[in-house]
Amino acid sequence: MTTPQKPVRAAGCVLWRRAASEAGLEIALVHRPKYDDWSHPKGKLKRGEDALVGAVREVAEETGMDCRPGAPLPTASYLANGRPKQVRYWAAEAVAGSFTPSDEVDRLAWLSPTDARARLTQERDRPLIDALLAALHLA
Template identity: 85%
Template sequence: MTVVQPPVRAAGCVLWRRVASEDGLEIALVHRPKYDDWSHPKGKLKRGESALAGAVREVAEETGMDCRPGAPLPTSCYVANGRPKQVRYWAAEALAGAFTPSTEVDRMEWLSPAAARRRLTQERDRELIPALLAALGWRDG
């Protein structure tokens, strides 16, 4: 008999800010040295924590930024370490804060939508950028 494990619940944000450039906005990506990957800020939910509260907490922990969450974005479902994982995402505008490197996240970069799409390690993360732009009513950069 196969035991089906419930998915690991996680949440994150596609963090963005307005800039005076051709694109008009930039997206924050974080580098995790443990995996040597570039991704959107995200993480596992704490027991009893709502997905939205967890997403905002993870943004603060990984980027040092306060944010204003907005539209929900597509949920990513995949297998990580042999277990199903479900990550709920929101668009979130960066308000204030400063990045401080840690053992979990050693770098953060603000990139144009096109550059962010190229930098992201996982295809599932790249798909969130056009979803963000559509949610904001922004032209695809």
Template identity: 85%
Template sequence: MRSSEPIRAAGCVLWRRAASEDGLQIALVHRPKYDDWSHPKGKLKRGESALAAAVREVAEETGLDCRPGAPLPTAHYLANGRPKTVRYWAAEAVAGAFVVNGEVDRLRWCSPADARDLLTHERDRPLVDALLAALHLA
């Protein structure tokens, strides 16, 4: 990959039903390498589709299986001086359990308002609203 080509990544705004005012919770992951809270995401493997990568990254980072749904806005930003494009989907958690791994040391289920506050990067916050709109909760 040439350094001028964007890094291609994919992820999910992972959610589950909850008996709360919003009716759902959003999963955020903490990555100790960056000391940040974000949505599960990662780079595409060679020949892998963005959607397959998003589902794989959720499983690798959270230990959870998910059911992908509506596509959400794509994020574009610089990562270590290189352009990066991250495609996102809404995805419902359907099975599994979190286990600490090499990339993620914590998973937190949050209300949408708390998720907005906890997310480290401003670019990740609009994805919460996009999820609510996709689920017709906004």
């Protein structure tokens, strides 16, 4: 009998800022050249790290933005390289900072909710935009 693998623990944010666009906000997506994908900023938690602390750290590392975390959003559970992975998400408003490309994240795009939904590579990331809009009472 095989023991179920413990899920990889990760956390991230649906990062947003106020804008003159649709719904009055823009959502940040990051491009990771290693996977050639567009996603919300997220990453693995360090051993013993609180999920919210890790989510804010990942946003800073991947986008250069300081953020103000808000409402929790749905947790994503899926297989990554054959291992179960759980990613906890929060809504987070970008409050300051600037993006610097790196080997991990080479591009940052600020998009309307409609454009962000279309650009996301993984279908599982799209409902997080609706959850953000609901949390901000914009849906």
